[in-house]
Amino acid sequence: xxxxxxxxxxxxxxxxxxxxxxxxxxxxxxxxxxxxxxxxxxxxxxxxxxxxxxxxxxxxxxxxxxxxxxxxxxxxxxxxxxxxxxxxxxxxxxxxxxxxxxxxxxxxxxxxxxxxxxxxxxxxxxxxxxxxxxxxxxxxxxxxxxxxxxxxxxxxxxxxxxxxxxxxxxxxxxxxxxxxxxxxxxxxxxxxxxxxxxxxxxxxxxxxxxxxxxxxxxxxxxxxxxxxxxxxxxxxxxxxxxxxxxxxxxxxxxxxxxxxxxxxxxxxxxxxxxxxxxxxxxxxxxxxxxxxxxxxxxxxxxxxxxxxxxxxxxxxxxxxxxxxxxxxxxxxxxxxxxxxxxxxxxxxxxxxxxxxxxxxxxxxxxxxxxxxxxxxxxxxxxxxxxxxxxxxxxxxxxxxxxxxxxxxxxxxxxxxxxxxxxxxxxxxxxxxxxxxxxxxxxxxxxxxxxxxxxxxxxxxxxxxxxxxxxxxxxxxxxxxxxxxxxxxxxxxxxxxxxxxxxxxxxxxxxxxxxxxxxxxxxxxxxxxxxxxxxxxxxxxx
Amino acid sequence: xxxxxxxxxxxxxxxxxxxxxxxxxxxxxxxxxxxxxxxxxxxxxxxxxxxxxxxxxxxxxxxxxxxxxxxxxxxxxxxxxxxxxxxxxxxxxxxxxxxxxxxxxxxxxxxxxxxxxxxxxxxxxxxxxxxxxxxxxxxxxxxxxxxxxxxxxxxxxxxxxxxxxxxxxxxxxxxxxxxxxxxxxxxxxxxxxxxxxxxxxxxxxxxxxxxxxxxxxxxxxxxxxxxxxxxxxxxxxxxxxxxxxxxxxxxxxxxxxxxxxxxxxxxxxxxxxxxxxx
Numbered sequence: 151x152x153x154x155x156x157x158x159x160x161x162x163x164x165x166x167x168x169x170x171x172x173x174x175x176x177x178x179x180x181x182x183x184x185x186x187x188x189x190x191x192x193x194x195x196x197x198x199x200x201x202x203x204x205x206x207x208x209x210x211x212x213x214x215x216x217x218x219x220x221x222x223x224x225x226x227x228x229x230x231x232x233x234x235x236x237x238x239x240x241x242x243x244x245x246x247x248x249x250x251x252x253x254x255x256x257x258x259x260x261x262x263x264x265x266x267x268x269x270x271x272x273x274x275x276x277x278x279x280x281x282x283x284x285x286x287x288x289x290x291x292x293x294x295x296x297x298x299x300x301x302x303x304x305x306x307x308x309x310x311x312x313x314x315x316x317x318x319x320x321x322x323x324x325x326x327x328x329x330x331x332x333x334x335x336x337x338x339x340x341x342x343x344x345x346x347x348x349x350x351x352x353x354x355x356x357x358x359x360x361x362x363x364x365x366x367x368x369x370x371x372x373x374x375x376x377x378x379x380x381x382x383x384x385x386x387x388x389x390x391x392x393x394x395x396x397x398x399x400x401x402x403x404x405x406x407x408x409x410x411x412x413x414x415x416x417x418x419x420x421x422x423x424x425x426x427x428x429x430x431x432x433x434x435x436x437x438x439x440x441x442x443x444x445x446x447x448x449x450x451x452x453x454x455x456x457x458x459x460x461x462x463x464x465x466x467x468x469x470x471x472x473x474x475x476x477x478x479x480x481x482x483x484x485x486x487x488x489x490x491x492x493x494x495x496x497x498x499x500x501x502x503x504x505x506x507x508x509x510x511x512x513x514x515x516x517x518x519x520x521x522x523x524x525x526x527x528x529x530x531x532x533x534x535x536x537x538x539x540x541x542x543x544x545x546x547x548x549x550x551x552x553x554x555x556x557x558x559x560x561x562x563x564x565x566x567x568x569x570x571x572x573x574x575x576x577x578x579x580x581x582x583x584x585x586x587x588x589x590x591x592x593x594x595x596x597x598x599x600x601x602x603x604x605x606x607x608x609x610x611x612x613x614x615x616x617x618x619x620x621x622x623x624x625x626x627x628x629x630x631x632x633x634x635x636x637x638x639x640x641x642x643x644x645x646x647x648x649x650x651x652x653x654x655x656x657x658x659x660x661x662x663x664x665x666x667x668x669x670x671x672x673x674x675x676x677x678x679x680x681x682x683x684x685x686x687x688x689x690x691x
Numbered sequence: 692x693x694x695x696x697x698x699x700x701x702x703x704x705x706x707x708x709x710x711x712x713x714x715x716x717x718x719x720x721x722x723x724x725x726x727x728x729x730x731x732x733x734x735x736x737x738x739x740x741x742x743x744x745x746x747x748x749x750x751x752x753x754x755x756x757x758x759x760x761x762x763x764x765x766x767x768x769x770x771x772x773x774x775x776x777x778x779x780x781x782x783x784x785x786x787x788x789x790x791x792x793x794x795x796x797x798x799x800x801x802x803x804x805x806x807x808x809x810x811x812x813x814x815x816x817x818x819x820x821x822x823x824x825x826x827x828x829x830x831x832x833x834x835x836x837x838x839x840x841x842x843x844x845x846x847x848x849x850x851x852x853x854x855x856x857x858x859x860x861x862x863x864x865x866x867x868x869x870x871x872x873x874x875x876x877x878x879x880x881x882x883x884x885x886x887x888x889x890x891x892x893x894x895x896x897x898x899x900x901x902x903x904x905x906x907x908x909x910x911x912x913x914x915x916x917x918x919x920x921x922x923x924x925x926x927x928x929x930x931x932x933x934x935x936x937x938x939x940x941x942x943x944x945x946x947x948x949x950x951x952x953x954x955x956x957x958x959x960x961x962x963x964x965x966x967x968x969x
Binding site (some may be wrong): 566578588 | 769771774799800806807811813814815817828830856875882932
């Protein structure tokens with residue numbers, strides 16, 4: 151019975167072990183899997199012609215001839231959309247007509263003045279032309295077809311018409327003919343409604359395809375181009391095709407969002423056709439092609455990370471991490487040597503040990519505030535945020551870890567090494583430096599690895615001391631006085647404070663993936679280093 | 692009387708006939724002299740007023756039951772006890788006429804002169820070469836050809852050269868236990884000490900390796916003064932010229948090995964070496 155119980159227990163423990171191993175691995179996959187797959191999207195994606203245009207304009211990369219050929223092809227495909235809309239606009243947007251008549255009237259007045267006619271005659275002509283152009287404006291602003299026809303008949307059958315021949319006023323009559331043709335095609339009663347939707351539609355199209363051919367050049371680079379990524383293009387296509395409306399028919403009073411096709415709104419007008427055209431031919435308009443954008447790692451960001459890469463943040467992370475190690479390893483190891491080899495066990499040393507333990511548990515934001523208050527505001531290592539101040543703050547943060555790990559490693563070195571060294575006539579320091587430290591090196595390196603990961607990933611300590619959301623890649627000497635973007639901080643920043651959070655998901659995930667890979671890479675390097683040292687020390691890994 | 696030990700002594704004397712005249716040789720020169728020398732651990736006493744002369748270029752064995760203070764006495768000779776907190780020495784201990792516990796003694800020089808081999812082999816986690824070169828290096832020798840020569844000489848001295856010459860730059864911890872212990876002896880010899888202290892150097896080794904260490908001691912006695920602590924009485928009989936018997940911190944008997952083992956003066960000694968000791 152007892153044996154049975156024992157066997158059962160043994161088996162259940164094995165089962166538990168297997169289960170926990172399985173659990174850990176699946177947790178790792180669940181956590182890292184999505185990050186990996188989404189992060190890859192920053193590097194490998196389908197880039198549109200807008201992407202290639204942007205890369206060529208902003209970074210000067212790409213084959214110019216090929217790109218201009220592609221642009222021409224894309225323009226041809228877009229022509230239908232642009233033409234349809236500008237035709238439709240003629241009946242909807244009346245501003246241009248009003249502007250043009252006013253211009254014609256003004257021209258005519260100048261013309262009259264140059265003719266040197268008798269005053270009454272001149273006054274007569276001016277009065278007439280004035281009433282004519284006002285009549286036209288009235289007709290254009292009207293949405294009643296009958297009224298427009300009446301006015302136009304009045305204008306066209308005007309008795310003075312002959313006297314306006316071969317003067318600027320003649321253009322007004324031509325305008326009338328043009329406009330009356332347009333009026334016949336358009337449902338004027340819905341003009342106000344169309345106007346509103348047309349402006350919205352044009353904005354959506356600008357987001358999808360970039361500025362319209364006659365638009366003035368936008369100020370922000372992000373508005374110079376349409377969607378650069380095919381996946382985003384499809385989302386934006388949806389925005390063009392559908393309009394979000396709320397259905398309040400439910401008695402609860404809570405609106406239900408429905409996707410209402412925009413094509414319905416423009417039913418019966420020529421614009422109706424551009425929707426199905428876009429849906430069917432978006433590929434020939436945007437020409438998506440799979441790109442491997444590895445330069446995401448080494449490109450500078452453009453227009454706050456909307457375009458470009460994340461090089462300044464990567465570089466900043468490296469600077470901060472190695473700066474932190476630079477400031478924490480020497481004092482950390484020296485402190486560990488002192489505490490293990492030289493300090494006498496008394497209350498002062500016990501207090502110091504307790505302090506180190508407590509320091510390890512202090513929230514990192516407190517270190518950030520301390521760094522600001524001490525390094526920047528008190529001892530002025532730099533006038534404002536800088537990599538230097540940030541590195542020092544991170545160094546304090548990881549110092550307890552390094553001291554602890556080094557202490558453990560030094561303590562784990564067999565006492566006999568020290569005895570051997572001393573018996574050969576080494577002084578205490580000599581024994582520590584030549585016999586104990588080399589043997590403790592693998593353990594110390596473990597502490598350094600942990601610290602490195604922590605320094606690379608910490609956000610709070612650098613908020614106040616080193617990090618900015620936008621910055622250029624720093625030169626080495628600039629780290630003494632300049633702040634830097636850093637992956638940890640920029641991930642937070644881009645996910646929460648960016649004005650277009652949704653548009654740069656790929657950048658966010660790309661940054662997260664990069665940070666994970668950097669930490670992994672640093673770890674792998676350190677582990678290989680440790681294995682090599684171990685091999686040299688004890689002949690096996 | 693223990694037959695096997697007797698036979699060991701007889702066999703040794705047949706091999707080294709000059710030992711018979713040892714007691715009246717005028718060439719004998721005292722190198723270590725203890726006078727009422729005591730070591731305390733806090734209040735406990737480790738070595739109690741030991742007076743003892745150790746002769747140059749001979750092997751002196753210290754035997755005795757566990758906790759009798761023999762290791763403490765051995766470690767006192769190169770002041771390794773300094774590492775133990777609360778440990779202090781009293782009385783006089785001279786090496787070459789110099790009191791080593793006086794204030795003006797440089798411990799580093801003393802230890803350089805008095806090498807030590809420990810119970811458990813303790814090579815550094817470094818290469819074979821670096822282990823042997825450790826001592827010369829800390830004493831300022833940087834010249835590689837000189838170092839090479841010293842390492843080779845030490846390794847040849849300990850009969851290790853042929854076994855490790857092809858793996859000088861591999862880790863010393865990859866060697867076998869016996870090889871490691873001989874490496875430690877080579878390391879101690881590399882700084883060229885006058886005296887070599889051995890604290891049960893073969894207690895963790897198999898008989899074959901033990902025999903090699905004992906051969907090595909016999910070989911080294913020409914050039915070094917060796918003090919060896921051992922639990923193995925046959926070993927003491929085999930390798931030493933003089934034997935000191937310690938019991939409860941006191942020196943009970945000291946004399947020529949053959950006298951101690953064949954004709955001890957004290958009852959306690961006889962009891963111990965015949966195994967009647969409780």
